[in-house]
Amino acid sequence: MLKLKKLTCWTAGMFLCQQSMAQKVEFTEYDMPNGLHVILHQDHTAPVVAVSVMYHVGSKNEVIGRTGFAHFFEHLLFEGTDNIKRGEFMKIVAANGGENNANTTQDRTFYYEVFPSNQFKLGLWLESERMLHPVINGIGVKTQNEVVKEEKRMRVDNKPYGNLISAIFKNIFPKHPYNWAPIGSMADLDEAKLSEFQAFFKTYYVPNNAVLSIAGDINISQARGLISTYFGEVPKSEPIKYTKVEEAPITQQLVDTVYDANIQLPMISATYRVPGMDSRDSKILEMISTILSNGASSKLYKKLVDDKKEALQVGSFNYALEDYGAYITYALPNNNTPLHTLLQDIDEEVVKLQTNLISETDYRKIQNQLEKNYISTNAKVLGVAENLADGYTFHHKNTAYTNQEPEQIRSITREDIRNAAVKYLQPSFRLVLYYLPAKNS
Amino acid sequence: MKKVIIILLAVFLCHYAEAQTTFDRTHQPEAGPAPVISFKDPVIYKFPNGMIVLVVEDHRLPRVSASFYIDAGLVTEGKKAGAYGLMGQMLNEGTAAMPKAQFDEAVDKLGADVSLNSSGGKADALTRYFPQALELLSQGLQTPAFRNEEFEKLRSQALTGKQNESRNVKAVSGQVVNALLYGTDNPMGEFSTEETIKNLTLDDVKSFYNKYITPSRSYLTIVGDIKPALAKQLAEKLFVSWKGSNLALPVISTVKNPVKTVIDLVDMPNAVQSEITVSNLITLKLNDPDLFAAKLANAILGGGAEAYLFKSLREKRGFTYGAYSTIGSGRFQETFKANAAVRTAKTDSAVTEFLAQITKIRSQAVSEEDLKNAKARYNGSFALNMEDPQVTASYSRNILINNLPKDYYQTYLQKINAVSVADVQFAAQKYFGYDNTRVIVVGNAGQVRENLKRLPFEVKEYDRFAQPVAVK
Numbered sequence: 041m042l043k044l045k046k047l048t049c050w051t052a053g054m055f056l057c058q059q060s061m062a063q064k065v066e067f068t069e070y071d072m073p074n075g076l077h078v079i080l081h082q083d084h085t086a087p088v089v090a091v092s093v094m095y096h097v098g099s100k101n102e103v104i105g106r107t108g109f110a111h112f113f114e115h116l117l118f119e120g121t122d123n124i125k126r127g128e129f130m131k132i133v134a135a136n137g138g139e140n141n142a143n144t145t146q147d148r149t150f151y152y153e154v155f156p157s158n159q160f161k162l163g164l165w166l167e168s169e170r171m172l173h174p175v176i177n178g179i180g181v182k183t184q185n186e187v188v189k190e191e192k193r194m195r196v197d198n199k200p201y202g203n204l205i206s207a208i209f210k211n212i213f214p215k216h217p218y219n220w221a222p223i224g225s226m227a228d229l230d231e232a233k234l235s236e237f238q239a240f241f242k243t244y245y246v247p248n249n250a251v252l253s254i255a256g257d258i259n260i261s262q263a264r265g266l267i268s269t270y271f272g273e274v275p276k277s278e279p280i281k282y283t284k285v286e287e288a289p290i291t292q293q294l295v296d297t298v299y300d301a302n303i304q305l306p307m308i309s310a311t312y313r314v315p316g317m318d319s320r321d322s323k324i325l326e327m328i329s330t331i332l333s334n335g336a337s338s339k340l341y342k343k344l345v346d347d348k349k350e351a352l353q354v355g356s357f358n359y360a361l362e363d364y365g366a367y368i369t370y371a372l373p374n375n376n377t378p379l380h381t382l383l384q385d386i387d388e389e390v391v392k393l394q395t396n397l398i399s400e401t402d403y404r405k406i407q408n409q410l411e412k413n414y415i416s417t418n419a420k421v422l423g424v425a426e427n428l429a430d431g432y433t434f435h436h437k438n439t440a441y442t443n444q445e446p447e448q449i450r451s452i453t454r455e456d457i458r459n460a461a462v463k464y465l466q467p468s469f470r471l472v473l474y475y476l477p478a479k480n481s
Numbered sequence: 482m483k484k485v486i487i488i489l490l491a492v493f494l495c496h497y498a499e500a501q502t503t504f505d506r507t508h509q510p511e512a513g514p515a516p517v518i519s520f521k522d523p524v525i526y527k528f529p530n531g532m533i534v535l536v537v538e539d540h541r542l543p544r545v546s547a548s549f550y551i552d553a554g555l556v557t558e559g560k561k562a563g564a565y566g567l568m569g570q571m572l573n574e575g576t577a578a579m580p581k582a583q584f585d586e587a588v589d590k591l592g593a594d595v596s597l598n599s600s601g602g603k604a605d606a607l608t609r610y611f612p613q614a615l616e617l618l619s620q621g622l623q624t625p626a627f628r629n630e631e632f633e634k635l636r637s638q639a640l641t642g643k644q645n646e647s648r649n650v651k652a653v654s655g656q657v658v659n660a661l662l663y664g665t666d667n668p669m670g671e672f673s674t675e676e677t678i679k680n681l682t683l684d685d686v687k688s689f690y691n692k693y694i695t696p697s698r699s700y701l702t703i704v705g706d707i708k709p710a711l712a713k714q715l716a717e718k719l720f721v722s723w724k725g726s727n728l729a730l731p732v733i734s735t736v737k738n739p740v741k742t743v744i745d746l747v748d749m750p751n752a753v754q755s756e757i758t759v760s761n762l763i764t765l766k767l768n769d770p771d772l773f774a775a776k777l778a779n780a781i782l783g784g785g786a787e788a789y790l791f792k793s794l795r796e797k798r799g800f801t802y803g804a805y806s807t808i809g810s811g812r813f814q815e816t817f818k819a820n821a822a823v824r825t826a827k828t829d830s831a832v833t834e835f836l837a838q839i840t841k842i843r844s845q846a847v848s849e850e851d852l853k854n855a856k857a858r859y860n861g862s863f864a865l866n867m868e869d870p871q872v873t874a875s876y877s878r879n880i881l882i883n884n885l886p887k888d889y890y891q892t893y894l895q896k897i898n899a900v901s902v903a904d905v906q907f908a909a910q911k912y913f914g915y916d917n918t919r920v921i922v923v924g925n926a927g928q929v930r931e932n933l934k935r936l937p938f939e940v941k942e943y944d945r946f947a948q949p950v951a952v953k
Binding site: 085086087088123127130131132134135136137138139154155156157158159160161162164165168169183185186187189190191193194195197198199200257269270301302303304305334335336337338342346347349352372373374375401404405407408409410411412415416418419420421477478 | 504506507508509510511512513514515516517518541542543544573581582585586588589590591592593594605606607610634637638641642644645647648649650651751752753754785786787792795796798799800801802822823824850853854857858860861862864865867868869
């Protein structure tokens with residue numbers, strides 16, 4: 041249950057009482073003998089249960105020449121298992137009133153089902169089948185190879201600005217495997233042998249590299265018994281070897297240009313390499329993006345879109361990943377404004393953050409904005425399951441991270457914000473990318 | 482007034498009797514006893530100015546959201562295409578009392594989301610700031626500033642956006658499909674262009690405002706951490722004295738489908754995939770006795786990863802990342818659409834396959850298993866939706882807007898579960914066109930034209946504004 045913890049405070053004077061309410065997500069967690077980490081959250085509000093497995097494998101576990109494997113497995117592991125005929129996996133979910141999907145990032149792959157709670161066992165069966173003995177054969181690889189190519193055409197090649205992120209990452213991660221996008225190279229997938237796919241599965245899709253995170257209308261003690269029945273027989277595997285590739289600092293501004301046939305309007309972006317998501321600085325950078333571009337009164341939106349009317353869109357966000365992050369600012373011009381003018385105007389606002397402390401009013405504003413965003417992240421059981429698994433996987437086994445986030449946000453001071461802007465957002469540390477329309481063919 | 486509705490998920494009940502006790506991994510586990518779904522009816526208040534207030538209490542999280550919806554039906558813009566949407570945007574550009582910057586600051590300071598559009602708007606906030614957020618929404622609706630400077634800004638943005646859309650295959654397809662189906666003189670088929678936007682004036686925006694932003698036929702839905710009495714009190718204070726024009730639901734003339742199936746080809750030289758849409762117009766009101774059979778027929782044909790279209794076009798042939806179909810329902814003429822983005826080289830094969838799958842569901846009875854599974858999906862999503870109190874609120878609003886029986890959603894699953902195989906086939910024949918449908922292909926015409934012409938259908942070519950072009 042989400043328990044509301046109300047901390048009342050008493051203030052005199054003119055300010056509204058800054059009452060803080062944090063929801064604490066209660067959970068139970070343990071390791072099974074085969075190394076599978078289990079997280080359980082009980083909430084009887086609706087007759088719904090989310091069963092999810094987060095495998096700590098993403099595109100950064102791939103090697104050059106064989107990119108796109110982790111994302112490919114996102115597809116392949118729906119093909120069937122020793123006990124589930126080819127093509128039946130998704131059918132079983134739908135036929136029993138559930139929903140399922142999966143997604144892959146540079147760092148992890150997340151599979152889930154959401155069911156009416158009387159189908160809890162079915163969710164356990166499906167995920168344990170997938171972990172224990174999926175069928176990885178030629179026909180599945182061939183079919184999914186075509187499907188992945190269409191996915192790439194749809195999400196990247198045919199989509200306006202679809203190549204932006206991969207163009208940025210290619211430049212700011214010359215050595216680290218964040219260099220390539222999770223969708224990977226189609227040529228690599230074409231050349232890969234079946235045995236290579238099977239070996240990748242054996243290495244990474246193992247209980248000791250996974251978190252089983254379950255949230256919803258369950259009974260904890262009964263759930264524990266069922267989990268040990270379904271997942272107990274999955275064999276433990278070798279520990280995963282992963283060494284982070286260290287990138288040398290960027291010391292001189294990088295500039296690159298890419299062309300896109302699906303657009304008419306150019307875009308400019310500036311990207312700074314920043315620390316990974318487990319760092320406090322990563323959170324501070326998230327706050328900086330709130331100041332710069334969250335809401336119509338934010339610094340960049342107000343200035344570029346409303347006051348100077350020179351941008352159609354402007355934004356900034358911290359693309360936070362496990363080993364590093366990418367702090368990205370971007371703008372699309374309006375009224376034919378030159379791209380360098382947009383960049384200059386964005387830079388001015390960054391310099392202000394580096395020079396002066398933000399006002400008390402602005403500070404309270406972003407605290408309110410972040411508190412409101414935070415509240416929505418745990419509104420549904422699937423979100424709870426994922427947030428708990430994220431905490432364990434990416435915050436040093438700190439499953440409770442989601443509960444500590446509001447406190448961490450409150451602990452960040454105006455000085456922290458100024459210091460992080462100085463430390464990370466310098467022109468000489470960045471990539472400036474011109475994203476331009478391709479000439480008509 | 483406030484009652485709790487309880488529904489048993491009947492479809493899942495039958496499994497329980499045969500529940501097994503021993504563990505056998507080779508078989509799919511049996512379901513537990515059917516969960517009980519319960520939801521509360523909202524508390525409803527009616528104001529003399531025509532506004533209806535619905536309140537659903539949900540105290541799990543310290544937040545409240547309000548949505549304001551004006552039921553104007555379909556709005557015809559004609560030569561002023563773009564004015565209605567632009568009017569909605571102008572409601573976010575400051576009020577009589579507050580210039581835009583001040584209004585935005587007031588919203589963001591609360592950490593709230595307040596946004597307005599041509600059919601109303603919404604305000605979401607932490608519980609402690611909700612009264613202020615709702616007040617800002619009401620000011621945006623009732624006293625917009627309508628200054629020329631902001632109008633010019635939005636118009637220039639709209640023009641830039643139009644230019645940028647011209648190479649976006651998906652966006653062009655979305656526009657041209659409805660234009661070809663309904664005709665560009667119909668509110669569902671008309672769209673704005675650079676030309677129409679250039680000709681708009683601030684007075685056009687004001688006249689759309691005077692007609693369409695009004696408490697008449699409006700619904701204020703408040704959901705979250707709030708007591709109904711307080712919600713009512715806030716709404717009264719902000720809205721009860723508001724007067725506006727009287728709205729009536731417009732009558733729109735019915736549009737015919739083509740006599741014989743035709744392929745409409747729209748050239749986008751930059752496309753690497755073709756957007757294919759097979760579509761016909763239908764009339765299917767929410768209280769039509771065919772509704773549930775038609776929804777299930779659509780679910781079996783193209784409702785998801787286990788449906789005919791996905792199985793054939795993606796899983797069997799690998800033409801596309803996904804192929805789906807949708808069927809609309811409501812008070813006006815709606816569409817049945819089957820759609821996929823397929824790779825250019827397979828465009829003609831995919832068209833053939835779409836029509837083959839539509840033929841299949843029209844001519845062959847669906848399996849008992851497919852029907853049972855489709856019903857299970859509806860039962861399941863009904864349960865899954867119970868996580869979201871907005872859904873309960875939307876059920877009540879739908880009943881009012883569509884003039885449905887009070888027990889419409891209480892008996893929803895009963896009606897779904899009563900549909901037979903024969904009902905599904907009847908609905909497929911009635912609502913999914915085959916020999917009098919429209920196949921719209923937006924893609925690289927140079928590469929797909931010749932192969933499409935080999936199919937036994939007339940091929941007509943259009944530009945991205947749905948205007949005929951000479952066939953080469």
